[in-house]
Amino acid sequence: MMRYLRLLALQFRISAASAMAYRANFLIEGVMSLAWLAITLLPLVVVFGDRDKVAGWDRPSALIVMAYFMAVRAVLEGTISPSLVDLVERIRTGSFDYVLLKPVDAQAMVSASRYEPWKVFDLLGAIAVAVYAFAARGAPPSPVDAVFGLALFAAGVLATYALWILCAAASFWVVRLDNLMYLLGAIFDTARWPVQVFPGAWRFIFTFIIPVAIMTTYPAKALLGTLDASAALATLGGCVALLIVSRMVWRTAIRSYTSASS
Amino acid sequence: MTSATARTLRALPTLLRIGVAETVAYRAEFLVWILTTTQPLIMLGLWTSVAREAPFHDYSSSRFVAYFLAMLIVRQLTGNWVAWQISEEVRSGAMAMRLLRPVHPFFAYAASHAAAIPFRSIVALPVAFALLASTGASALTTDPVQLALLVPSLALAWLATFAMLFAIGALAFFLTQTMAIANLYFGLFSLFSGYLMPLELLPGPIARAAAWLPFRFMLSAPVELMIRSHTPGERADLLGGQLAWTAILLAMALGLWRAGVKRFEAVGG
Numbered sequence: 001m002m003r004y005l006r007l008l009a010l011q012f013r014i015s016a017a018s019a020m021a022y023r024a025n026f027l028i029e030g031v032m033s034l035a036w037l038a039i040t041l042l043p044l045v046v047v048f049g050d051r052d053k054v055a056g057w058d059r060p061s062a063l064i065v066m067a068y069f070m071a072v073r074a075v076l077e078g079t080i081s082p083s084l085v086d087l088v089e090r091i092r093t094g095s096f097d098y099v100l101l102k103p104v105d106a107q108a109m110v111s112a113s114r115y116e117p118w119k120v121f122d123l124l125g126a127i128a129v130a131v132y133a134f135a136a137r138g139a140p141p142s143p144v145d146a147v148f149g150l151a152l153f154a155a156g157v158l159a160t161y162a163l164w165i166l167c168a169a170a171s172f173w174v175v176r177l178d179n180l181m182y183l184l185g186a187i188f189d190t191a192r193w194p195v196q197v198f199p200g201a202w203r204f205i206f207t208f209i210i211p212v213a214i215m216t217t218y219p220a221k222a223l224l225g226t227l228d229a230s231a232a233l234a235t236l237g238g239c240v241a242l243l244i245v246s247r248m249v250w251r252t253a254i255r256s257y258t259s260a261s262s
Numbered sequence: 263m264t265s266a267t268a269r270t271l272r273a274l275p276t277l278l279r280i281g282v283a284e285t286v287a288y289r290a291e292f293l294v295w296i297l298t299t300t301q302p303l304i305m306l307g308l309w310t311s312v313a314r315e316a317p318f319h320d321y322s323s324s325r326f327v328a329y330f331l332a333m334l335i336v337r338q339l340t341g342n343w344v345a346w347q348i349s350e351e352v353r354s355g356a357m358a359m360r361l362l363r364p365v366h367p368f369f370a371y372a373a374s375h376a377a378a379i380p381f382r383s384i385v386a387l388p389v390a391f392a393l394l395a396s397t398g399a400s401a402l403t404t405d406p407v408q409l410a411l412l413v414p415s416l417a418l419a420w421l422a423t424f425a426m427l428f429a430i431g432a433l434a435f436f437l438t439q440t441m442a443i444a445n446l447y448f449g450l451f452s453l454f455s456g457y458l459m460p461l462e463l464l465p466g467p468i469a470r471a472a473a474w475l476p477f478r479f480m481l482s483a484p485v486e487l488m489i490r491s492h493t494p495g496e497r498a499d500l501l502g503g504q505l506a507w508t509a510i511l512l513a514m515a516l517g518l519w520r521a522g523v524k525r526f527e528a529v530g531g
Contacts, residue, residue: 028439028442029442032442032446035446035449035450036446036449039449039450039452039453042453042464042465042468043453043458043459045465046459046463046464046465047312049465050318050319051312051318054311054312055311179291179294179298179343182294182295182298183294183297183298186298186300187304189301189304190304190308193308197308197311197312198304198307198308198311199307199310199311199314202304202307
């Protein structure tokens, strides 16, 4: 376990060092984060400019969902996505062989192989939105809700990670499927809205088939103190199930890996 | 006619045939790309549920349905991924092979993407019929002039989108962060092109900006022609804007390309 933590820290240091080598990017990334913040918030501003409530969600609570969305997206684009894009590239070129040769678990090795440290700006943006939303509500979350909210944030991130690993595993069979990540990204985009906002068929898909609900809606409800115990358990259960399935698919996929290098 | 033009024209049927073959060969990839452009269906779900109890501004539920289905059709017909293709080829060095060919890459890429349009129509046309069946003709225009204008409008939207993404792809000659720029472009595009919501619903100053920015003429313009009657003056503005922006974007794409190729050092040999 300690070995994996050391490995993670080392990989992070390498990425941070290479990010620091391009210091000019600091400004570009900061500006981009601000632009993304505006782009992300505008549809919500439009909807709640005309309505007090949509599907039972008022503006501050919908903003909390949005903050969760931005935070999960920051983690996704800061670690998961670049690492897996890297993986797809390695499978295509055959350099994945070297990863398999290393005396550590390949999934752990590729899951955090690359970071985009600047995405930390997006995380700060998400926290700012959440603080603003609670200021608009007039009361901070209770300590218990805050703990649950953070725990379910971790669950949401892990569920997202599991979905992306499933996707990456597909590239063992169909090599040129890096755009599957774009598709997943497009679907993940719906996580910015509380899942109750969508009509029946969509809500079913986003809760059970592609569970964007457990990435943002339920964690947000936990932080708001409106999540009942059974829904909290279902969220954790869904997250664990996704992790197990993704691990199994990864193991199967890796067995059918035929090197492209030789 | 210069010999370069003649050569390009002669090569065109073959380029189109290659495009069709590529689409068929990478069908799984192609299908995923088509699914990625189904975002309007998700927005459709959101907006119809917002408008369920009472119309949102002028938009009733059924108008949102017509709007987003029209959006889906136009997006399917005009979308492409040439920016990703170019930056990948520049990065991997495969661009060197392409530059050796006696046809300008703009035409080669354009032909390969144009060849995919029939396959995209297979997806878009059933949706078009579903649209007519479900919302009826009431939410759509029946004006024959406007329907006739839809053809050049779609063609210009396709060309403008292609030129824009070609220009972004050409940035790969100068920068390593093309993907981040392409993503940011897509964020701006989805906001200002009507992809996420009808442009009239945007707050005042942003709606005014959207009326002038290129994005509207790449996606919203044909949709506006489909779902609303316009006065002849409005039609002229719409088509004129499309023409002007297509010309600007084409000039930008070819200019960037020409400057970029000069800097290109093949990677990998």
